[in-house]
């Protein structure tokens with residue numbers, strides 16, 4: 303069975319709750335496309351109003367981060383129960399910005415992924431190489447390591463429902479998109495790695511997104527590649543252009 307495309311916006315640290323409602327109002331009619339799962343990953347404080355605002359639409363709401371403990375003395379963190387109770391269905395785990403600015407590691411990513419599954423939240427697991435790693439030619443090895451650690455102790459059934467986002471760091475927010483061939487090379491390598499760790503059925507089921515300066519102009523070419531099952535979109539997710547990305551096939 304063909305994998306359904308999944309296009310998610312990562313709003314990052316943008317949009318106050320009232321701005322979020324305005325943006326959702328603008329985007330709602332633009333992102334209707336039954337061929338695609340549409341997700342808005344929004345700041346934690348926006349989740350509750352956003353869930354209310356997308357009722358009776360095809361849009362699901364996700365979080366941008368989550369802690370791996372159930373509850374307790376972790377000032378400032380958001381627990382999995384808080385997300386599910388608020389109505390979040392997805393959570394981005396291990397975005398390169400969290401790794402760079404908030405000291406997240408492959409090990410914390412793995413703990414968060416396991417927690418998300420335990421609570422029935424679909425993780426969008428991020429991986430990707432730096433420009434130096436790309437130039438050194440070690441990017442596939444690096445990403446295989448990130449994936450293998452992220453999926454430690456994750457069952458095949460869980461892995462089947464996971465989403466992986468391949469986001470080359472050099473393409474994030476830079477306007478420099480990976481070419482469709484560059485993105486496909488790594489997404490295919492990720493799928494091969496999942497096949498090695500699990501089996502063919504898991505590799506065929508798991509969805510792999512590309513992220514990094516995806517926009518209305520380049521989405522169709524990227525999404526035409528056999529191993530690219532969607533996008534994780536930053537800047538362009540805050541604009542009406544996001545509707546064009548979601549409707550890349552129309």
Ligand code: 13P
Pocket residue numbers: 312397469473474475476477513514515516534535536537538
């Ligand atoms: P941009 O689309 O702004 O490059 O951001 C990509 C990203 O980091 C999505 O998570």
